Amino acid sequence: MLDIDIKIIDLRMADQLPAYATPGSAGLDLRACLAEPLTLQANAWQLVPTGIAIYLKDPGYAAIILPRSGLGHKHGIVLGNLVGLIDSDYQGQLMVSAWNRSDTAFTIAPMERIAQLVVVPVMQARFHLVKAFPLSERGEGGYGSTGKA
Numbered sequence: 001m002l003d004i005d006i007k008i009i010d011l012r013m014a015d016q017l018p019a020y021a022t023p024g025s026a027g028l029d030l031r032a033c034l035a036e037p038l039t040l041q042a043n044a045w046q047l048v049p050t051g052i053a054i055y056l057k058d059p060g061y062a063a064i065i066l067p068r069s070g071l072g073h074k075h076g077i078v079l080g081n082l083v084g085l086i087d088s089d090y091q092g093q094l095m096v097s098a099w100n101r102s103d104t105a106f107t108i109a110p111m112e113r114i115a116q117l118v119v120v121p122v123m124q125a126r127f128h129l130v131k132a133f134p135l136s137e138r139g140e141g142g143y144g145s146t147g148k149a
C-alpha cells in the first residue's frame with residue numbers, strides 16, 4: 001500500500017475522497033465535481049473537474065485515468081485523451097476529459113463517478129547512445145511479422 005498526499009480543491013469532495021470499492025479494486029472512481037448537470041451532445045467532449053488533487057512525489061509512480069467500463073460500453077462516455085497520465089510531480093486538480101463517443105446526448109450528474117484512477121509503478125530510463133544493437137531474435141520485424149495465427 002502506497003501513501004499519497006491528497007488535497008481537496010472543492011469542499012463538496014471533503015466527505016467523498018476516492019476509495020477502493022472492494023479490497024481487490026485496482027481503480028479509484030473519480031467524481032464529476034460539477035455545480036449542475038452537464039450534457040455532452042453526441043461526439044462532444046469537455047474537461048470535467050474532479051475537485052481533488054494528488055501529489056505522487058516519487059518519480060517511481062504515476063497514475064492513469066481510465067474510463068469506467070459501464071459508462072464507456074453502455075453510454076459511450078470515454079476519455080478525450082483516451083488515457084490520462086498523471087505525472088508524479090503534478091499538483092494541480094485532476095481533470096477528466098469526458099468524451100461522448102456515442103450518437104446520443106448523455107448528461108453527467110454532479111458528483112457522478114465518471115472515470116477511474118489507477119496508480120502504477122514507473123521506471124524512468126537513462127538512454128545510452130549506440131551505433132548498433134546486439135542482434136535479437138526479432139530484429140527489426142514488427143507489425144505482424146510473426147504471422148496471424
Ligand SMILES: O=c1ccn([C@H]2C[C@H](O)[C@@H](COP(=O)(O)OP(=O)(O)OP(=O)(O)O)O2)c(=O)[nH]1
Pocket residue numbers: 065081083084085086087088090093094095096097
Ligand atoms: O487526463 C488527464 C491528463 C493529464 N492531467 C494532468 C496531470 C498531468 O501530469 C498533466 C500533464 O499531462 P500530459 O503530460 O499528458 O499533458 P501535456 O499535454 O503533455 O501537458 P504538459 O505540457 O503540461 O505536460 O495534466 C489531468 O489532470 N488529466
Ligand SMILES: [Mg+2]
Pocket residue numbers: none
Ligand atoms: Mg506532458
